[in-house]
Amino acid sequence: MARTKNRGSEEKISAPLNIRWKLGEYIRLSKEDLNRGKDDSNSVINQKALLDDYYRQHMDEFESVQPPYVDDGYTGTDTNRDSFQRLLSDIYAKKVNCVIVKDLSRLSRNYTDAGSLIENLFVQMNVRFISLTEGIDSYLNPDSISNLIVPITNVINDNFCYQTSKKIRQVFDMKRRNGEFIGGFAAYGYKKNPKDKNALIVDEEAAEIVKNIYEWFLDGMSKNAIVHNLNDRGILCPSEYKKSKGLNYQNPSGSERPLWSAKTVSDILKNRLYVGDMVQGRQRVKSYKIHTQEQVPENEWYIVQNTHEPIIERPIFEKVQELLKRDTRTAPQQKKLYLFSGFLRCADCGKAMSRSQVKGIVYYFCRTYKDQSKTACTKHSIKHNQLEAAILYAIQQQIYLVVHYANILEYIRAAPLQKNQSIRIDALIEAKEKERSKIMRYKQSIYQDWKDGEITHSDYRHMSEDYERQMAEINAILNRLTEERKKLQNNADPEDAYLTAYRKFKTLNKLTREVLMELVDHIKVHENGNISVKFQFADELREGMEHIEIDAQSEAI
Numbered sequence: 001m002a003r004t005k006n007r008g009s010e011e012k013i014s015a016p017l018n019i020r021w022k023l024g025e026y027i028r029l030s031k032e033d034l035n036r037g038k039d040d041s042n043s044v045i046n047q048k049a050l051l052d053d054y055y056r057q058h059m060d061e062f063e064s065v066q067p068p069y070v071d072d073g074y075t076g077t078d079t080n081r082d083s084f085q086r087l088l089s090d091i092y093a094k095k096v097n098c099v100i101v102k103d104l105s106r107l108s109r110n111y112t113d114a115g116s117l118i119e120n121l122f123v124q125m126n127v128r129f130i131s132l133t134e135g136i137d138s139y140l141n142p143d144s145i146s147n148l149i150v151p152i153t154n155v156i157n158d159n160f161c162y163q164t165s166k167k168i169r170q171v172f173d174m175k176r177r178n179g180e181f182i183g184g185f186a187a188y189g190y191k192k193n194p195k196d197k198n199a200l201i202v203d204e205e206a207a208e209i210v211k212n213i214y215e216w217f218l219d220g221m222s223k224n225a226i227v228h229n230l231n232d233r234g235i236l237c238p239s240e241y242k243k244s245k246g247l248n249y250q251n252p253s254g255s256e257r258p259l260w261s262a263k264t265v266s267d268i269l270k271n272r273l274y275v276g277d278m279v280q281g282r283q284r285v286k287s288y289k290i291h292t293q294e295q296v297p298e299n300e301w302y303i304v305q306n307t308h309e310p311i312i313e314r315p316i317f318e319k320v321q322e323l324l325k326r327d328t329r330t331a332p333q334q335k336k337l338y339l340f341s342g343f344l345r346c347a348d349c350g351k352a353m354s355r356s357q358v359k360g361i362v363y364y365f366c367r368t369y370k371d372q373s374k375t376a377c378t379k380h381s382i383k384h385n386q387l388e389a390a391i392l393y394a395i396q397q398q399i400y401l402v403v404h405y406a407n408i409l410e411y412i413r414a415a416p417l418q419k420n421q422s423i424r425i426d427a428l429i430e431a432k433e434k435e436r437s438k439i440m441r442y443k444q445s446i447y448q449d450w451k452d453g454e455i456t457h458s459d460y461r462h463m464s465e466d467y468e469r470q471m472a473e474i475n476a477i478l479n480r481l482t483e484e485r486k487k488l489q490n491n492a493d494p495e496d497a498y499l500t501a502y503r504k505f506k507t508l509n510k511l512t513r514e515v516l517m518e519l520v521d522h523i524k525v526h527e528n529g530n531i532s533v534k535f536q537f538a539d540e541l542r543e544g545m546e547h548i549e550i551d552a553q554s555e556a557i
Contacts, residue, residue, distance in 0.1 A: 020063035021128055024087055024096035025051040028071045028106045044072055047102045050132060054100065066096055076109035091125055103133035118145060179278045179304030185247060187273050188238035189311050200278075200308040207311045209235060213268055214312055214320060220337045220513045223262045223269075230260040237264060269324060272303065275317045276310035279303050319517060339388065340364070340523070343516055347524040347532065349377040355384075364525065378527050387523075387531065392511045394533045395519060402502040425485045429478060436474045443467045501537065 027047045048068055055065060069083040079085070090096045099122070101107050108114040118138075122129050128139040136144045175182050180198035189210040193199040209230070216226050230237075236244055237260045272279045281302040283293045323342065344353035346366040353364040354371070362384035368377040443464060450460035501518050508515060521534040 019061070021061055021098035022094075022096050023055060023062045023065045023098045023100060024090060025055075025065070025068040026084065026087055026099055026101050026106065027051070027068055028074060028076060028081070028084070030073065030075050044070060047106070050102055051100055054130070054132060062098070066090065076105060076107075078110060079108065079113055091121075091127055097126060098128040098130070098139075100130040100132070102131075104131050104136075107131070173281075173302070176278075176280045176302035177304070179307035181278065182280065185242060187271065188241065188268065189274060190308070191245075200273075202309050202311060206238075206241060210268060210274060210311050213265060214274075214316060217269060217320060217323070218316070218514070218517065222337060223265045226265050227260045227262055230265075235260070237261075266324075269320055272317070274310065274312040275314045276308055277303055277305045278307040323517060337513065339511065339513060339516070340384075343520060343523050345522055345524050346377060346380050347526040348380070351377075353380070353525060366525075380525050380527050382525050382529055382531070386529075387525075388511055390531055391516075391520075391523060391533065392508075394531075395505075395511070395515060396508060398519070398533075398535055399502050399505055399508060402499065403506055422485060425481050429481050429485070432474050432478050432481070436471060436478075439467050439470050439474070 025048070027044055029044050029047070048070075051068070055062065069087040071081040071083045074081040074084075079088075087096065087099070091099075099107075104114060107117065118129055121127075122138065128137070129145070130137050134144075135141075138145050172182055175198060181192070181200050182198065186192050186200055186203075189203055189207045190200040191203040193201045213226055213230075216229065217223070221229070237258050239258050268274070279301055281300065282296055338355060340353075340355075342352075344364055345351065346353060346368065349366065349368045351367045354367045356363050356365060356370075364380075364382050364384065364387065366377050366380040369379050446455065446460055446463050446467075449455045450457060455463075505515055505519070519536050521536050521538075524532045524534075526532070
């Protein structure tokens with residue numbers, strides 16, 4: 001740009017009459033501005049009126065005027081705005097060489113971007129820049145660009161965005177902690193409550209599809225088979241379903257006709273939202289300037305239980321999560337999983353077992369031995385038929401044991417409380433109270449030993465701290481036992497969930513994946529052909545048997 005230098009005078013610069021500018025009016029209104037109301041001075045109408053008034057008063061300086069470049073509802077923290085990008089394109093194409101704005105914040109609220117545009121790009125492209133509020137005109141008054149008010153104003157505008165972003169984030173975090181939904185669109189299977197936009201209600205139509213997905217998966221269908229099933233039936237995927245309901249939802253993939261995918265099915269199977277828990281904050285923007293999303297570690301998510309009506313029962317959801325952890329790949333052309341998919345492990349290396357079919361006979365081999373190195377592990381081969389028969393027998397024996405235990409437990413529970421569990425708890429409480437009294441006596445005695453000079457103050461302090469720790473542990477146990485006794489006295493003793501699970505298969509005569517999923521954690525195959533089964537609820541059963549033994553001893557007393 002042409003400048004007149006005169007270090008010895010304060011003569012003002014006037015525009016030569018032969019320079020005619022190509023004017024581009026830039027107008028921006030953010031969402032925050034919109035919330036302030038239509039009468040605000042920053043409205044699109046008022047901004048345009050100010051810029052047009054300037055043009056009318058200086059028409060002789062301009063050769064042409066482009067239609068105004070308007071970004072309505074766009075943040076000023078980045079330059080990724082439709083009309084602003086069109087303005088830059090016109091500057092590069094020489095269609096515009098003068099840019100006018102109401103104030104600096106309309107151009108950008110990002111300190112770095114504002115400085116780069118005004119001090120670098122506009123200078124390089126010989127673009128005249130005018131900001132009415134700050135009285136900036138890079139041609140008529142070049143020093144106005146270097147005036148301290150420009151960087152200070154840009155910093156203030158930048159800080160305004162930071163403070164606004166911080167306040168909004170604090171409000172959103174508070175809502176997340178309270179279990180209020182703050183997303184733009186409800187997850188598939190739910191919709192926003194028309195009476196409360198921060199609450200979710202079940203969308204019955206989509207919820208049925210969610211239930212089907214869980215049922216199919218538990219029935220042994222792979223995720224890819226579920227995808228084909230949904231697409232073959234013509235069931236709309238979540239993004240298309242939202243559009244069919246009139247929601248202005250944009251599909252992130254950009255596909256013209258989105259379909260169900262394995263990732264979509266997997267996300268539905270993993271989403272705790274379907275058991276009634278609000279899960280939010282899984283993603284966040286990097287900063288108020290950089291709007292790209294980044295994943296948040298699970299331990300930083302906002303999870304609030306039982307905030308809305310569940311679609312999936314919690315036990316079913318937990319069973320699905322266990323299945324998702326297993327190796328459940330299917331062979332080509334297979335829609336259902338093999339019987340033992342995800343359950344078999346090598347007893348020595350711990351790796352999953354591979355399935356092979358030789359001359360019509362199915363075998364299982366250690367995957368390390370088969371795929372990696374025959375020196376790293378041994379074959380651990382076992383036939384499918386032998387394995388199936390052995391597992392069926394083991395499960396039948398476990399069911400018999402549990403049902404027998406349940407019958408004993410029912411007999412004990414039918415007896416008066418004073419003769420079974422309450423006797424055990426009372427005895428434990430009495431023993432712990434005696435132990436606590438003994439520790440209190442020890443603590444008093446060491447104090448006297450210190451006073452008499454038999455032990456040092458350091459020894460007394462360490463011993464006293466140790467006794468305090470033991471007292472705290474005993475008090476915690478006593479509190480727990482007291483609560484347990486209260487529950488027994490109130491008859492709050494429903495049948496344990498694992499007893500119900502085993503009772504369901506009392507007459508089992510055929511092995512199925514449903515049985516394995518309900519009762520088996522994993523199966524280890526040993527080199528000699530032996531197997532070992534880790535059952536579900538093993539710890540609960542062992543604890544229950546111990547209680548029976550204690551109750552029997554109490555009865556004998």
